[in-house]
Amino acid sequence: MAVQTLRRIDEFRIEIPETYAPGMKVPGLIYLDSALGAGLEERAIRQVANVAMLPGIIKASLAMPDIHMGYGFAIGGVAAFGQEDGVISPGGVGYDINCGVRLLRSGLKADTVVPRLRELLGVLYNEVPSGVGSKGKLRLEAGELEKVMSMGARWAAGKGMGGASDLERTESGGMMEGADPSLVSLKARERGHSQIGSLGSGNHFLEIQKVDEIYDEKSAARLGLFKGQVTVMIHTGSRGFGHQVCTDFLEVMERAVKKYGIVLPDRELACAPINSKEARDYLGAMRAAANYAWANRHAIMHWTREAFMKVLGVGPKDLGMEMVYDVAHNVAKMEEHLVEGRKMKLAVHRKGATRAFPPGHPELPAIYKETGQPVLVPGDMGRASFVLLGTQKAMEETWGSTCHGAGRLLSRHxxxxxxxGRSIYRELEDRGIIVMSAGKQTLAEEMPDAYKDISNVVDVVHRAGLSTKVARLVPMGVVKG
Amino acid sequence: MNYETLDISGDAGIRASGGSLREAFEAAATGMYSLITDPDGVQEYRTIEVAARGESLEGLLVSFLNELVFHFDAYGFIGKRVDIKQMEMENTGRGSLKADVYGEQFDPVRHSRGLLIKAATYHGLVVEKKDGLWSLDVIFDI
Structure with missing residues (x-):
């Protein structure tokens, strides 16, 4: 399986031809320039090819420039399936259902926050539970988890956390329709019950940032972003609730594969026909987990606002901490797309990929109809994160999808x-970045050098036209799990 | 215990071995706990009983480890020693087991914080017998 069998289509795309492996129904297409291509893992290529073997896959098995090896699907993978003969695969969503990113802007300038930064991070660290074995701060009353599952961020807003404009600025309005709590196992509920309102661990974070570069003045203004402004980025998902839903349904799908006689190259690709009970059940439970994640990010946003107001002694108006947007980067959605000029409803799986809808798309809220959908791409804790906008080209080429992050370079080990022998904490502090982390090990595993340079990843999607750069945000203070 | 950690891009794994399948499963479980926290800091204050079933040997291993992940994640139970009391494999390939797990309540202040395990996966899963020794590779989603 030599890499030379791959074909470079242009500066930004590599094709895995159908001849690469027997059983491929469509080619694979990886968005990578030659610099990032040098680090492409053989096993990730194989995973893109494996997805191309799934029943009913349309056009191509896609991967974004932050591609790396995942389970079943590669991280950075995007695949769409036809409603008639396609499948739904939990492996195309991942264990952390609706892992995503939320960006808050503020009316504050970075230099006014710097003197209070350490104090601010301390309060955030205490107010937002994080790390291995931590419990969420919300205590749910009996029956309330049902509401979280069916209403998502709307539940949190109903509890006095955040307002209507926050919901409008959340993908799917913070509530995915069609969630069915009755399909969620007792185990998932038990895990979810104690963890709502927590950040988790691993690559999840809460970051105080500063806008340090604007690439598109007009769009930045529309998004309410300006140079030197303080922003806050929240990266987390559905916690143990979503992990358990995925675990539960991988078992269901494993049986479904036998039942429907689906031949798979990898067990983690277990799937079921879109119209089967198994697929419908998974989607009902997955949507409940997606809603859980939106409620979770909503609660964390609320405590973030409170922490800022408390430490800086300002009211909500002066703080001006409004949402820019909230994106899900691990999710499957039924969406309408054009296939050879024909409108079709497709099951789009994005696993470590961000939706990037263009200006005018009917699913966008009124405020972003003209700009296109804000795309939020977090980087590692030492470099930068980016705000981009969705494009028509992404709609045409990648089912309206783009990259989701930097992608790992080094294994944890x-x-x-x-x-x-190094102090990552000190190294970051020397660069003006304060980090508070629950675990020393996490800090080492998540150090900047462990990741690809986010700027290179974002440049590829920008130059390939999958989304356009608006602003770069650099970290000032980070809370890690 | 007979386990070592495996170095996987982005995640973590365990290679466990034992003279019997039961021993190898026990080693995989204690190995998994060692990824979450330093086992030397864990005491055997409590015992929980867990059961698992699987459509295959591999399925049983994944389901068993995910049961332990569940008990940690939902209730904060961290194990130190695992005793599989009963393990049955049917001719159909299906299997089931029952185990006692000795450990205690995880305390973020007292226990070191390692990796947060989301799940045991089928990715790169190996269950094999070589020269009379069972060897298991399991990769965890972190």
Whole structure:
């Protein structure tokens, strides 16, 4: 399986031809320039090819430039399936259902926050539970988890956390229709019950940032962003609730694969026909988990606003902490797309990929109808994160999708090895970044050198036209799990 | 215990071995706990009983480990020692087991914080017997 069998189509795309592996129904298409291409893992290529073997896949098995090896689907994978003969695969969503990113802007300038930064992070660290074995701060009353599952961020808003403009600025309005709590196992509920309102661990974070570069003045103004402004980014998902839903349904799908006689190259690709009970059940439970994640990010946003107001002694008006947007980057959605000029309803799986809808798309809220959908791409804790906008080209080429992050470069073990004898905490502080982390190990594993440079990833999607750069945000203070 | 960690891009795995399948499963479980926290800091204050079923040997291993992930994630139970009391494999390939797990309540202040395990996966899963020794590779989503 030599890499030379891959064909470079243009500066930004590599094709995995159908001849790469027997059983491929469509080609694979990876968005990568030659610099990032040098680090492309053989096993990730194989995973893109494996997805191309799934029943009913349309056009191509896609991957974004932050591609790396995942389970079943590669991280950065995007695939759409036809309603007639396609499948739904939990592996195309991932364990952390609706892992996503929320960006808050503020009326504050960075230099006014710097003197209070350490204090602010301390309060955020205490107010937002994080790390291995931590419990969420919300105590749900009997029956309330049902509402979280069916209403998502709307539930949180109903509890006095955030307002209507926050919901409008959340993908799917913070509530995915069609969630069915009755399909969620007792185990998922038990895990979810104690964790709502927590950040988690691993690559999840809460970051105070500063806008340090504007690429598109007009759009930045429309998004309410300006140079030197303080922003807050929240990266987390559905916690143990979503992980358990995925675990539960991988078992269901494993049986479905036998039942429907689906031949798979990898068990983690277990799937069922879109119109089967198994697929419908998974979607009902997955949507409940997606809603859980939106409620979770909504609650964390609320405590973030409170922490800022408390430490800086300002009211909501002066703080001006409004949402820019909230995106899901691990989710499957039924969406309308054009296939050879014909409108079709497709099941689009995005696993470590962000939706990037163009200006005028009917699913966008009125405020972003003209700009296109804001795309939020977090980087590692030492470099930067980006705000981009969705494009028509993404709609045509990648089912309205773009990258979701930097993508790992080093394994956790290798990162720890290279961090030995260094103080990552001090190194970041020397660069003006304060980090509070629940676990020392997490800090080493998540150090900047463990990731690809986000700027390179974002440049590829920008130059390939899948989304356009609006602003770069650099970290000032980070809370890690 | 007979386990070592596997170095996987982005995640973590365990290679466990044992003279019997039961021993190898026990080693995989304790190995998994060692990814979450330093096992030396865990005491055997409590015992929980867990059961697991699987459509295959691999399925049983994944389901067993995910049961332990569930008990940690939902209730904060961290194990130190695992005793599989009963393990049955049917001719159809299906299997089931019952185990006692000795450990305690995870305390973020007292226990070191390692990896947050989302699930045991089928990715790169290996269950094999070589020269009379069972060897298991399991990769966890982190």
């Amino acid at each position: 290798e990162a720890i090895r290279r961090a030995r």
